[in-house]
Amino acid sequence: MYKRQSLPSGAVVTVATDDGIIVARSRDPGRWVGRPLPSQIDPEQPLGSRGVLVEASSLEGEAMLFANVSVRTAPWRVYAGWSEAEALAPARREALESGALAILLLLLTATGLAWVYLPTTSSLRRLVQGTERAFRRREPLSPQGPQEVRSVAQRFNDTLAALERTEDEARKLARALTQLADPVFITDPSGVIEYVNPAFEKLNGYSASEATGQRPSILKSGAHGPEVYSELWRTILAGHTYRGRFRNRKKNGDLYSEEKTIAPLRNEAGDTTHFLSTGKDVTEQEALGERLVQAEKLEAVGQMAGGVAHDFNNLLTAISGYAELLATDLDPEVDVEAMDHVQKILDGAQMGGSLTRQLLGFGRRNIAQAEAVSLNAVIERLTEFLRRVIPADIRISLD
Numbered sequence: 001m002y003k004r005q006s007l008p009s010g011a012v013v014t015v016a017t018d019d020g021i022i023v024a025r026s027r028d029p030g031r032w033v034g035r036p037l038p039s040q041i042d043p044e045q046p047l048g049s050r051g052v053l054v055e056a057s058s059l060e061g062e063a064m065l066f067a068n069v070s071v072r073t074a075p076w077r078v079y080a081g082w083s084e085a086e087a088l089a090p091a092r093r094e095a096l097e098s099g100a101l102a103i104l105l106l107l108l109t110a111t112g113l114a115w116v117y118l119p120t121t122s123s124l125r126r127l128v129q130g131t132e133r134a135f136r137r138r139e140p141l142s143p144q145g146p147q148e149v150r151s152v153a154q155r156f157n158d159t160l161a162a163l164e165r166t167e168d169e170a171r172k173l174a175r176a177l178t179q180l181a182d183p184v185f186i187t188d189p190s191g192v193i194e195y196v197n198p199a200f201e202k203l204n205g206y207s208a209s210e211a212t213g214q215r216p217s218i219l220k221s222g223a224h225g226p227e228v229y230s231e232l233w234r235t236i237l238a239g240h241t242y243r244g245r246f247r248n249r250k251k252n253g254d255l256y257s258e259e260k261t262i263a264p265l266r267n268e269a270g271d272t273t274h275f276l277s278t279g280k281d282v283t284e285q286e287a288l289g290e291r292l293v294q295a296e297k298l299e300a301v302g303q304m305a306g307g308v309a310h311d312f313n314n315l316l317t318a319i320s321g322y323a324e325l326l327a328t329d330l331d332p333e334v335d336v337e338a339m340d341h342v343q344k345i346l347d348g349a350q351m352g353g354s355l356t357r358q359l360l361g362f363g364r365r366n367i368a369q370a371e372a373v374s375l376n377a378v379i380e381r382l383t384e385f386l387r388r389v390i391p392a393d394i395r396i397s398l399d
Helices: 084-098 101-137 147-179 198-204 226-237 283-329 336-362 375-389
Strands: 012-017 022-025 054-057 063-071 076-083 184-187 193-196 242-249 255-266 272-281
Touching (some): 184 198, 226 242, 226 255, 255 283
Antiparallel strands (some): 012 022, 012 076, 184 193, 184 272, 255 272
């Protein structure tokens, strides 16, 4: 807890980062927070055991004396400023009352500086000690004491609350990235990987230590030309989000397909500081899609075969009918050779009819029915049919 301190009336207390950016100020904080300290104040010059007072102009252009103390548990420094005119006023009054001009000249600096230095640096030290304890324990300061101290304490409390909210959001984001099922990696503006999540390690086989410091080109499979990657970089460097599908290679050499989204990450000024890449393994989805295409092709072939078989069956019916009419006009005992030819026509028409029924079944235009058949008879019929259609230099023999 911060105890009541004694700062001279009119003192200005300022809290700034180590590089000189103001984070809190007792006077007019809304105007100056976020702006740099006066150039005459050296942030590297801390308040030593004996103390250091620096003469400089305030943010309002007023000549002031400054002392500062660093905060050990935070990258901050606390400054106290005091108007030179008011600081030296007591010494001037004392000298005028005594009538000794020489004493005035001697005490003008010594007395005035001591008058502002002692209470200012003492209050600064106590304020810093309270700030360090509050920052270490993450407990708010108790804003007691002069208005200047209360203002700085309140500003510190606001900053501490904002810091805790930021840390909580960062922890939530870290947990989300760690538990996300899809692979994620983050690169710097030049494309060097700085972070990968566990899903990336599981999918690609690279550990975080192996991937960090590398470029995403470790995943290239050679399936894409340089124009693809040129378009990717043109898109994200222009500040836009890139979406595409890549064929990548794992550490063990296996290929996989990934839907990729790459977006720039910007800071408060709008400058791109990193690139975020998220992906989704769609290898199985692509395989299912290819099987679906093949099934659609087979269905189309079946429909076409069914249509052809239907028309072919009509022709076979006509052929069979005319062959049977021809057989009735022949004398089996006289026209033996002619009857043999007619019988072969009928046998061929019967085999053609069987084939058309199979095509109709393949095209799902006919209901298949199971029946017992003689394999020897089927083979003999097929053999006779094949001997008529295959080249003469091919011989078929049955045992």
